[in-house]
Amino acid sequence: MxxxxxxxxxxxxxxxxxxxxxxxxxxxSQLQLGTPLRLGTDFAGGTSMTLQFSPAVExxxxxxxxxxxxxxxxxxxxxxxxxxxxxxxxxxxxEAHELAEELGTALDSQVxxxxxxxxxxxxxxxxxxxxxxxxxxxxxxxxxxxxxxxRRMPKPFRxxxxxxxxxxxxxFITVGIFSLMGLxxxxxxxxxxxxGLLTVVGYSIxxxxxxxxxxRENKAKGISSDFAITVNSSIVETLGRCLNTSLxxxxxxxxxxxxxxxxxxxxxxxxxxxxxxGTYDSICVAGPxxxxxxxxxxxxxxxxxxxxxx
Amino acid sequence: xxxxxxxxxxxILALFGFALWSVVPLDRNVLGREGLxxxxxxxxxxxxxxxxxxxxxxxxxxxxxxxxxxxxxxxxINALGITEPVVEIQKHEGEYNIxxxxxxxxxxxxxxxxxxxxxxxxxxxxxxxxxxxxxTGTVNGEILTLTSxxxxxxxxxxxxxxxxxxxxxxxxxxxxxxSKQITTRLLGKPxxxxxxxxxxxxxxxxxxxPKVEAVIEDKGQIEGLSLADANELKDLLNAGxxxxxxxxxxxxxxxxxxxxxxxxxxxxxxxxxIQKSIRAAAIGxxxxxxxxxLYYRLPGLVACLSLxxxxxxxxxxxxxxxxxxxxxxxxxxxxxxxxxxDANVLIFERMKEELRGGRSLAAAVEAGFDRAxxxxxxxxITTFIACLVLFWxxxxxxxxxxxxxxxxLFIGVALSMFTxxxxxxxxxxxxxxxxxxxxxxxxxxxSFQTARNTK
Numbered sequence: 001m002x003x004x005x006x007x008x009x010x011x012x013x014x015x016x017x018x019x020x021x022x023x024x025x026x027x028x029s030q031l032q033l034g035t036p037l038r039l040g041t042d043f044a045g046g047t048s049m050t051l052q053f054s055p056a057v058e059x060x061x062x063x064x065x066x067x068x069x070x071x072x073x074x075x076x077x078x079x080x081x082x083x084x085x086x087x088x089x090x091x092x093x094x095e096a097h098e099l100a101e102e103l104g105t106a107l108d109s110q111v112x113x114x115x116x117x118x119x120x121x122x123x124x125x126x127x128x129x130x131x132x133x134x135x136x137x138x139x140x141x142x143x144x145x146x147x148x149x150x151r152r153m154p155k156p157f158r159x160x161x162x163x164x165x166x167x168x169x170x171x172f173i174t175v176g177i178f179s180l181m182g183l184x185x186x187x188x189x190x191x192x193x194x195x196g197l198l199t200v201v202g203y204s205i206x207x208x209x210x211x212x213x214x215x216r217e218n219k220a221k222g223i224s225s226d227f228a229i230t231v232n233s234s235i236v237e238t239l240g241r242c243l244n245t246s247l248x249x250x251x252x253x254x255x256x257x258x259x260x261x262x263x264x265x266x267x268x269x270x271x272x273x274x275x276x277x278g279t280y281d282s283i284c285v286a287g288p289x290x291x292x293x294x295x296x297x298x299x300x301x302x303x304x305x306x307x308x309x310x
Numbered sequence: 311x312x313x314x315x316x317x318x319x320x321x322i323l324a325l326f327g328f329a330l331w332s333v334v335p336l337d338r339n340v341l342g343r344e345g346l347x348x349x350x351x352x353x354x355x356x357x358x359x360x361x362x363x364x365x366x367x368x369x370x371x372x373x374x375x376x377x378x379x380x381x382x383x384x385x386x387i388n389a390l391g392i393t394e395p396v397v398e399i400q401k402h403e404g405e406y407n408i409x410x411x412x413x414x415x416x417x418x419x420x421x422x423x424x425x426x427x428x429x430x431x432x433x434x435x436x437x438x439x440x441x442x443x444x445x446t447g448t449v450n451g452e453i454l455t456l457t458s459x460x461x462x463x464x465x466x467x468x469x470x471x472x473x474x475x476x477x478x479x480x481x482x483x484x485x486x487x488x489s490k491q492i493t494t495r496l497l498g499k500p501x502x503x504x505x506x507x508x509x510x511x512x513x514x515x516x517x518x519x520p521k522v523e524a525v526i527e528d529k530g531q532i533e534g535l536s537l538a539d540a541n542e543l544k545d546l547l548n549a550g551x552x553x554x555x556x557x558x559x560x561x562x563x564x565x566x567x568x569x570x571x572x573x574x575x576x577x578x579x580x581x582x583x584i585q586k587s588i589r590a591a592a593i594g595x596x597x598x599x600x601x602x603x604l605y606y607r608l609p610g611l612v613a614c615l616s617l618x619x620x621x622x623x624x625x626x627x628x629x630x631x632x633x634x635x636x637x638x639x640x641x642x643x644x645x646x647x648x649x650x651x652d653a654n655v656l657i658f659e660r661m662k663e664e665l666r667g668g669r670s671l672a673a674a675v676e677a678g679f680d681r682a683x684x685x686x687x688x689x690x691i692t693t694f695i696a697c698l699v700l701f702w703x704x705x706x707x708x709x710x711x712x713x714x715x716x717x718x719l720f721i722g723v724a725l726s727m728f729t730x731x732x733x734x735x736x737x738x739x740x741x742x743x744x745x746x747x748x749x750x751x752x753x754x755x756x757s758f759q760t761a762r763n764t765k
Contacts, residue, residue: 114579118572120558127706134703141695195700195712202692241659248598249648255594256644261586264641
């Protein structure tokens, strides 16, 4: 039997590394860009367009030429196959076509505008506000769901809190990764990012509920006097179910990620990361957290601290 | 019990057959116009949002005026020959936005030019050669064209006791002078109403050009219109009384013709997205089906069948409702396929456990379904919550792509509960009831009785 509880320090260490990296990236991004995540046209306004170059051009060359044409504060995302998604200040579609033509001449490449997208900053600000409201409303609704789902558990507050901590940890890591990609690769977040995030949070809750439900069942059966063993066997028993449901979803998401094209690439990436991290934390974080709380082994949460003498 | 199974099977087959029938013809144009309704991001086209400048409109009259503006914009776009445009008014925190969807890529710049123009209607008379020229008169030494600007705001439609429809209107002082001159000159001749360079037409396509029966000074009426035409004309005339420019507010200053929001997708990019999504879906589904078959054996095969039913019924729903398929929606569809299997996995895992626990095959199937039901129901609640919130978020301007995803995921997950429970259970019961396949290996356990809780 795999010992999930015995290895909890390792799992907590991995989680800490990911969470701290994420937070650091959010802070750096806040200092450098003024926002914790790089905001796309949906939230920041401006113009974005997909430029399709044939033959493909270098991203650095494109940036240089754009700067020469007066677009120096831009974000470029490389979408592969000579496609670049460019986010710049507001320009009309006519200006965009002129710009594309000039870029084509300068870079000696055929260029086509795949999509053109303009949003005024006020619309962006409104959408950002709506997104924040949506996240808050969804969080509250899901918290209510957790309270309801854990009503039969022995200590609803404690078990519910562990689930929430695992979920928040899940969200932090996903958001952190996107913040990091925003800093390093110019990846922007849009309304679909929020969509993906909420979808996977909803999806992740269930895995945790299934594991906790089994812990409750096994505790009632009294399979072991040691809570750690009860939790561990519960995790192992539900492992097949948790992995398989995630796997079936992952198969299709992975196929979309690899072959689905540039437009929804990052949306699918949120789903992909969310499902993977959600599965990880329902198996390796939520249960061990419960054991830590039940036994008062708080030092285990800080894996770098000295182990208490037992 | 047995007859119920048969009825359910017949129902499922009938549903499947109907769904298949409504989804076909697939070969003619898989996802084209004859098939599913495609969003602008897949079919190509433009999505424009303008704010309306209602500073000159009396408070309280906004709704009515905006209805008229909508009619004006629709007519202008139709005149450009763009097929199936959608024009909607969105009221958002006291502001009025007009949302215009233009499928295809024809004349976007021209369309933008047209909708940016003001909404005043012009009266025209027929000259000797039969061409329509602006109907003009002279007021205070100035040559003016008779337009909808000179109407009072009380244009109404009345129906008398025998069902005859009248459009009643009044001119303001300038309008009365112009009208008197023009109607005197045109007595017995028609007077047409133009929006830009296009005459207004009735429902049946004929040009609305009432014949002048009397000299009209300050008030008059138009007879012989259908009720629908009269009501629409009333809206247009009321809207045309005041300029309602469409554009964008920037720091308290109105900039006409500048869209608040614009998205144009090239049709080839959309086509590319469709092809890539279909390829991704095909690969994902094949891997998924292989996994189910290899891991769960016979129940896996049953799950594949019920997944087939699921996919076809979902496509039929998209087509019949109809639901506009967008790229995120397509992703939602594919993701929901993965999630649809989720319920089956829950059931099969439980079934295996029951089999290992020493239950008979039939009992294990029933227990698997009964015990897994609460887990399936609960696990879908959170997805529903997320979908509802996202659907609301999708209603806001910048996030309109979100709605397609939320809607399709919602429908998909709801339908998957039906297929996982009813369809899979019926198939499994029939197979087990028929006693054709009794080999335990087919159900993924070593043997039915001895494999007690291996540890």
